[in-house]
Structures are given as C-alpha cells and as structure tokens.
Amino acid sequence: MPRAASSSDVFNAVAEPRRRDILVYLALRERPVGDVVAWLGVAQPSVSKHLKVLRHVGLVHVRREGRQMFYRTNVEAIRPLHEWTKTFEHFWRHQLARVKERAEGNP
Amino acid sequence: MPRAASSSDVFNAVAEPRRRDILVYLALRERPVGDVVAWLGVAQPSVSKHLKVLRHVGLVHVRREGRQMFYRTNVEAIRPLHEWTKTFEHFWRHQLARVKERAEGNP
DNA sequence: AGATTATATTCCCATTACGGAATATGATGC
DNA sequence: GCATCATATTCCGTAATGGGAATATAATCT
Structure with a gap:
C-alpha cells in the first residue's frame, strides 16, 4: 500500500512545510492567491495546488470576488491536530518532572 | 521535486495513522516490538519499518534487552508539533467568540 | 554447533507526491 | 468579440511510499 494522499486528512496535509507556511499566512x-504567491516566492500553479489540498481537507475557506479567490485558514480544522498532540502534554510534564527529580538527587 | 521522506521530520512521520497509534501505545x-505487533494487528516487518521511521526522527527511544528491543515514545519530540498547532489556538478562540456573538445577536 | 526466538532488512509493486512547463478556465474591460 | 488578468488544471518526470513475502541478523538455549 502506498502512502496516503496528502488530501486524505489534516495530518497528511500539514506534512508539507509550504502548506504550513500558507496556513500561518492565511490565519x-x-x-488572494496572488498575495500568497508573492509572499511564498513559489510558482503560482504550485500555490494553487497546495491550496487545493488544503481546501479538500477543510483547512482553508475560499471566497470568490471577481476574478480573485480569497483564501482564509479555517483554524477550527487544526484543532484535531492540536488535540492529538495534547494527549502527550500530560506525559512530557511527568517525564520532565522525573528528569528534574533525578538531577536534584531526589528519589 | 518528489514528496519529502516520512523520515525527514516529525510532521511527515506522524502523517501515518499507524505511526500515531504506535506513539500513543508506547507513551x-x-x-517490545512483539507487543506492538500483537496490539496493532499488523505484520512484524511493517511494525519494524514504522519504528525505524519514528526512531529516525527521534519520536521513540530504544533499549535492547537480550533479543528484545524495548521502544518507548519520546514525548518531548512531539512538542514541536504541539507548539505549531498552538499558534492557532489564539485564533480559534477569537473565531469562536465571533460566531457566538453573532448567534446571540450581539454586535 | 545447530535450532529457535525476536527483530530488522531487502526486494517488489502499485500509488502518490511535488515541481515545472504548458495550457485551460473564468472574470473584467475595451 | 477579443485581449488581459487571476487562478486552476493537466501532463511529465523523479522519487518516495507502505504492505507482503522472503531473507538476514542477533541473541538465547540445548
């Protein structure tokens, strides 16, 4: 089985550094797309493709205005990612505490 | 340019659902690998390969004991992911607040 | 040393990815 | 209608994927 498509879910979509950059920029x-192109400094077709992936997984919203397409990050869609990482927050607090204890020589 | 390797960074590594499962299990x-195999219900070579990727990006630690290899999630390595998602926490609070305001008819 | 157990690596395959270049669509203006 | 501007799609090529099967390594036991 090959790797899952980037457009399959949020985790795959944000695996791309440029897409993460775009999400921050549009948050x-x-x-409009042109702004993203200028800011990212990559070819327009490339940006359009990244935006398509982000749209597919619901990470951005689009609005048409004349011939321009205005994109905006749908910050809500990032929550599942945040929630997943949060399940470990608890653990690294404990891990840090243990490391600290050992460093201080407390049993 | 082809897609980045799964072993290139944490974001790519956690794009695989099974690897996320493994990380939770080992947190x-x-x-030992055998436990992961039994729990995940996938073939052993497959698990070994996933663990290799996770090791490469520092998401797990290994310790050998006889012929067994004990893996454990390095929860600290998940922090960059957590931090990245946290940059949006601020935004979705605002977005939610706005939606709520509109729903309640407050300007 | 040979057999067994635990894990890792290699090879093959179908699929997907991203970038670049070229082209297509879609809206606006003359 | 035709040219132009903004964006999207298609085609190509190289490279990486994850699963399965087979094989290799490494440690333990008799």
Whole structure:
C-alpha cells in the first residue's frame, strides 16, 4: 500500500512545510492567491495546488470576488491536530518532572 | 521535486495513522516490538519499518534487552508539533467568540 | 554447533507526491 | 468579440511510499 494522499486528512496535509507556511499566512486574514504567491516566492500553479489540498481537507475557506479567490485558514480544522498532540502534554510534564527529580538527587 | 521522506521530520512521520497509534501505545510505557505487533494487528516487518521511521526522527527511544528491543515514545519530540498547532489556538478562540456573538445577536 | 526466538532488512509493486512547463478556465474591460 | 488578468488544471518526470513475502541478523538455549 502506498502512502496516503496528502488530501486524505489534516495530518497528511500539514506534512508539507509550504502548506504550513500558507496556513500561518492565511490565519491572520483572507488573501488572494496572488498575495500568497508573492509572499511564498513559489510558482503560482504550485500555490494553487497546495491550496487545493488544503481546501479538500477543510483547512482553508475560499471566497470568490471577481476574478480573485480569497483564501482564509479555517483554524477550527487544526484543532484535531492540536488535540492529538495534547494527549502527550500530560506525559512530557511527568517525564520532565522525573528528569528534574533525578538531577536534584531526589528519589 | 518528489514528496519529502516520512523520515525527514516529525510532521511527515506522524502523517501515518499507524505511526500515531504506535506513539500513543508506547507513551504509557516501553514495550517490545512483539507487543506492538500483537496490539496493532499488523505484520512484524511493517511494525519494524514504522519504528525505524519514528526512531529516525527521534519520536521513540530504544533499549535492547537480550533479543528484545524495548521502544518507548519520546514525548518531548512531539512538542514541536504541539507548539505549531498552538499558534492557532489564539485564533480559534477569537473565531469562536465571533460566531457566538453573532448567534446571540450581539454586535 | 545447530535450532529457535525476536527483530530488522531487502526486494517488489502499485500509488502518490511535488515541481515545472504548458495550457485551460473564468472574470473584467475595451 | 477579443485581449488581459487571476487562478486552476493537466501532463511529465523523479522519487518516495507502505504492505507482503522472503531473507538476514542477533541473541538465547540445548
């Protein structure tokens, strides 16, 4: 079985560094594709493809205005990722505490 | 340019659902490979390969004991992921607040 | 040393990925 | 209608994927 498609879920979608950059950029406010292209410094077709993936998994919203497409990060869609990582927060607190204890010579 | 290797960074490594399962399973305590195989219900070579990827990006630690290899999730390595998602926490609070305001008819 | 157990590696395959270049669609303006 | 601007899609090539099967390594036991 080959690797899952980037467009299959949020985890695969954010595996791409550029897509993470785009999400950060579009979190502040909606922007037309051209702005993303200028800011990222990559070819327009490439940006359009990344945006397509992000749209597929619901990580961005789109709105058309004339010939421009305004994209905006759907921050809610990032929550599942955040929740998943949060399940470990608990553990690393404990792990840190243990390391600290040992460093201080407390049993 | 082809897709980045799963072993290139933490984001790519956790894009695989089974690897996420493994990380959760090994967060509680260290376990030999055989336990992971039994628990996941997938072939042993497959598990070994996933563990190799996780090891490469530092998401698990290994310890040999006789012929067994005990793996444990390195929860610290998940923090970068957590931190990245946290940059959006702020935004979805605002977004939720706005949605709520509108629902309640408050300007 | 030979057999057995635990894990890792290799090989093959179908599938997907991303980037680049070219082309297509879609909206606006003359 | 035609040209132009903004964005999307298609085609190509290289590279990596994860599963399965077979094989290799490494440690233990008799």
